[in-house]
Amino acid sequence: MDLRIFTEPQQGATYDTLLAVAKATEDLGFDAFFRSDHYLRMGSGDGLPGPTDAWITLAGLARETKRIRLGTLMTAGTFRLPGVLAIQVAQVDQMSGGRVEFGLGAGWFEEEHTAYGIPFPKEKFGRLEEQLEIVTGLWATEVGRTFDFRGTFYELKDSPALPKPVQPKIPVLIGGHGPRRTPRLAARFADEFNMPFASIEDSERQFGRVRAAAEEAGRKGDDLVYSNALVVCVGKDDQEVARRAAAIGREVDELKANGLAGSPAEVVDKIGRYAAVGSRRIYLQVLDLHDLDHLELISAQVQSQL
Numbered sequence: 001m002d003l004r005i006f007t008e009p010q011q012g013a014t015y016d017t018l019l020a021v022a023k024a025t026e027d028l029g030f031d032a033f034f035r036s037d038h039y040l041r042m043g044s045g046d047g048l049p050g051p052t053d054a055w056i057t058l059a060g061l062a063r064e065t066k067r068i069r070l071g072t073l074m075t076a077g078t079f080r081l082p083g084v085l086a087i088q089v090a091q092v093d094q095m096s097g098g099r100v101e102f103g104l105g106a107g108w109f110e111e112e113h114t115a116y117g118i119p120f121p122k123e124k125f126g127r128l129e130e131q132l133e134i135v136t137g138l139w140a141t142e143v144g145r146t147f148d149f150r151g152t153f154y155e156l157k158d159s160p161a162l163p164k165p166v167q168p169k170i171p172v173l174i175g176g177h178g179p180r181r182t183p184r185l186a187a188r189f190a191d192e193f194n195m196p197f198a199s200i201e202d203s204e205r206q207f208g209r210v211r212a213a214a215e216e217a218g219r220k221g222d223d224l225v226y227s228n229a230l231v232v233c234v235g236k237d238d239q240e241v242a243r244r245a246a247a248i249g250r251e252v253d254e255l256k257a258n259g260l261a262g263s264p265a266e267v268v269d270k271i272g273r274y275a276a277v278g279s280r281r282i283y284l285q286v287l288d289l290h291d292l293d294h295l296e297l298i299s300a301q302v303q304s305q306l
Contacts (some may be wrong), residue, residue: 001282004032004284005021005022005283006035006229008036010040010047011287012041012045012046013052014052017289017290018035021289023064024295026067028299030303031069036072037072040111054075055089058071063095065096065099067099068099071103073175077104077105078119081154082130083159085131086135086139090139090164091163100165101173103172106125123153130151131154133189134149137161138159139164141161146161171191173192173194174186180209183212187210187214187219192227193225195279197229197230197231207277225281226279226281227280228282230258230274232259234297234298234302236297241262264298267298267302271306
């Protein structure tokens with residue numbers, strides 16, 4: 001079971017704060033540092049000092065870390081043109097020495113689009129499918145050849161399909177709860193399928209749908225890595241769990257029901273139950289980015305038991 005650190009910087013974080021978390025992620029033996037791709041905070045709070053861009057952040061971290069994988073859950077397809085996005089991700093892969101993973105989603109948070117003048121199209125899923133086809137097609141085109149694409153939403157002609165990533169194939173992550181179109185899209189493009197903020201039972205059902213879709217598409221169900229993203233709140237005792245829950249504005253009982261919360265032993269047990277339904281990777285949503293002692297505890301008493 002891989003444990004990865006997953007951050008939500010739109011809630012309020014500087015690049016220096018994210019760098020500190022990424023360095024702790026590396027030093028403490030976690031597998032990867034991931035971040036969301038949002039430009040507006042959600043819920044209460046002021047979001048100060050304001051948003052940071054996902055791929056600019058990862059470019060910086062690519063030069064200041066050595067081992068950990070770097071990626072997004074998920075890059076918003078509404079934010080960037082697919083040709084430009086392919087260039088950005090390939091460049092960060094080069095900057096990191098081949099440590100990038102690419103999560104792409106359709107985009108959903110209409111208010112952040114309105115706040116920053118970003119078009120919010122009605123038909124997002126069809127665009128997402130074309131974006132995946134373009135980005136992966138550009139990367140896969142042999143050097144010296146060109147890439148062409150004509151779709152409903154995008155058209156590329158005589159693209160040199162450069163630059164190339166360092167990795168022969170950048171891992172592609174697709175996720176979501178949709179029962180039909182999402183599994184089919186994952187079967188076609190994904191190296192990893194992520195189930196965000198879902199119960200063990202819902203995860204098992206969706207993993208089954210993705211496996212079935214992969215087999216229907218001529219792949220083996222086990223060709224994909226299956227993963228979960230879950231909020232984390234661990235403490236040495238009940239008081240510490242309660243303190244950490246209060247710091248992120250959540251209730252302990254709710255966190256235990258919907259995430260990974262409680263003592264290290266409780267969290268290890270629940271991770272084991274996700275593993276039993278096929279999850280091989282957990283993205284730990286860390287909401288208090290200044291509490292690096294939290295990461296140390298998870299590393300020492302959770303990760304060490306997996």
